[in-house]
Amino acid sequence: MASAVSSVTVVGAGVAGLRVCEGLRERGFDGRITLVGDEVEPPYDRPKLSKEVLLRPPGEVDPRLVPEHVLAGLGLDLVLGVRAERLDPRGRRVVLSDGRALVGDRVVLACGARAGQLPGVPDDPRIRTLRSLSDAVALRKALDAGGHLVIVGGGFIGAEVAASARLLDRAVTVVDAVELPFARILGAELAGRLRRIHRERGVEMVTGRGVTSVGADRDAVRVGLAGGGAVRGDHLLVAVGARPRVDWLHGCGLALDDGVLVDAHHRTTVPEVLACGDVANVRAADGDRRSEHWFAAAEQAEIVARTIVGDMTPPPGSDHYFWSDFYDHHLDVAGEPTLADRATLVDDENGGAVLEMRRGDTLVAVAALDAGRRFRRLRRTLPGAAR
Numbered sequence: 611m612a613s614a615v616s617s618v619t620v621v622g623a624g625v626a627g628l629r630v631c632e633g634l635r636e637r638g639f640d641g642r643i644t645l646v647g648d649e650v651e652p653p654y655d656r657p658k659l660s661k662e663v664l665l666r667p668p669g670e671v672d673p674r675l676v677p678e679h680v681l682a683g684l685g686l687d688l689v690l691g692v693r694a695e696r697l698d699p700r701g702r703r704v705v706l707s708d709g710r711a712l713v714g715d716r717v718v719l720a721c722g723a724r725a726g727q728l729p730g731v732p733d734d735p736r737i738r739t740l741r742s743l744s745d746a747v748a749l750r751k752a753l754d755a756g757g758h759l760v761i762v763g764g765g766f767i768g769a770e771v772a773a774s775a776r777l778l779d780r781a782v783t784v785v786d787a788v789e790l791p792f793a794r795i796l797g798a799e800l801a802g803r804l805r806r807i808h809r810e811r812g813v814e815m816v817t818g819r820g821v822t823s824v825g826a827d828r829d830a831v832r833v834g835l836a837g838g839g840a841v842r843g844d845h846l847l848v849a850v851g852a853r854p855r856v857d858w859l860h861g862c863g864l865a866l867d868d869g870v871l872v873d874a875h876h877r878t879t880v881p882e883v884l885a886c887g888d889v890a891n892v893r894a895a896d897g898d899r900r901s902e903h904w905f906a907a908a909e910q911a912e913i914v915a916r917t918i919v920g921d922m923t924p925p926p927g928s929d930h931y932f933w934s935d936f937y938d939h940h941l942d943v944a945g946e947p948t949l950a951d952r953a954t955l956v957d958d959e960n961g962g963a964v965l966e967m968r969r970g971d972t973l974v975a976v977a978a979l980d981a982g983r984r985f986r987r988l989r990r991t992l993p994g995a996a997r
């Protein structure tokens with residue numbers, strides 16, 4: 611395979627796309643790499659959008675994943691601000707929004723995900739989602755203007771934005787259909803602590819209430835609640851998860867199912883086309899898995915680079931690590947919480963807490979709130995921790 615490959619087209623200039631390019635160069639690939647991204651900015655670090663970019667004054671944070679000279683050193687054909695609109699997988703041909711068509715020996719789909727949206731949401735500048743740098747800059751401007759922020763969705767992005775907005779001293783209400791957000795992966799006790807932290811910081815938590823409608827009039831945005839009543843505010847962030855960006859791939863012939871289906875080497879149903887990151891749904895004997903975490907995207911990109919240069923040794927396993935930051939707290943999670951049949955929350959001597967999740971006697975997942983050292987020690991014992 612290696613000798614046959616002299617050009618690679620990568621669609622999506624996020625962490626997965628960039629890491630594919632880096633991984634190829636690190637492995638001595640000296641052919642042509644074209645990196646296509648529909649955002650105008652060079653590859654940047656999306657996790658900063660709900661944290662530093664919101665918290666610090668505009669322009670103070672450099673969100674780029676790598677400095678300019680490192681990017682230049684990769685020797686890429688960088689095509690930014692241009693969308694890939696069509697793919698012919700067998701011809702390995704990508705048609706771009708500027709009319710160009712790129713043909714490479716391999717095509718990598720690293721086009722990520724878009725923010726989920728609620729049905730029937732009016733088109734109103736006070737109602738937004740958060741996925742891109744421009745979304746974050748606009749949200750920061752809205753926060754600067756003052757007023758009350760309502761967030762629908764108390765997951766990681768909703769919770770991080772709530773924290774950032776409170777640190778900027780804005781009034782915040784979080785609405786979530788689930789009574790205790792995070793309980794499914796972190797258990798009731800740790801999830802309860804997270805909710806307490808938000809409440810103590812002044813976030814109004816309206817939980818266990820579904821959203822029946824979203825509206826906007828001259829004075830306010832309005833979120834209708836199941837069971838009656840409504841929350842009103844000046845701005846609304848809809849933070850209800852993400853959807854893989856496969857809209858442009860429908861009908862192209864690749865197998866799609868909650869993302870682009872790939873095998874363990876990240877090959878799609880047309881092996882010359884590979885996929886990684888938030889858009890990839892990895893087939894496995896115990897079920898398909900699509901990740902929406904930064905390290906998973908980087909790890910998968912590494913596997914794509916290996917596959918393209920012909921390294922078909924079994925890819926390393928993953929321990930599915932991710933993190934979250936809110937206020938002055940840091941949460942680490944690794945492993946497979948859903949496999950656990952019991953969980954024990956242990957207080958850490960430094961005021962943090964560690965949740966050890968076991969199946970029988972085997973540690974299958976660990977989550978730590980402000981307990982990094984203990985987390986790292988336990989993480990090393992998890993399956994897939996070899997990396």
Ligand SMILES: Cc1cc2nc3c(=O)[nH]c(=O)nc-3n(C[C@H](O)[C@H](O)[C@H](O)COP(=O)(O)OP(=O)(O)OC[C@H]3O[C@@H](n4cnc5c(N)ncnc54)[C@H](O)[C@@H]3O)c2cc1C
Nearest residue numbers: 622624625626648656657694721722887888902903904932
């Ligand atoms: C606000 C926020 C905070 C987050 N915080 C954390 C965190 O704390 N910890 C964590 O583990 N994860 C976090 N994540 C998740 C993490 O950022 C993602 O898992 C990661 O960015 C996925 O990388 P990716 O390269 O697969 O996709 P993306 O980062 O989405 O990059 C894909 C790129 O492809 C572009 N693209 C899409 N379609 C096309 C097309 N047709 N043509 C050209 N370009 C296209 C997109 O515009 C985008 O630039 C966060 C995500 C968000 C939005």
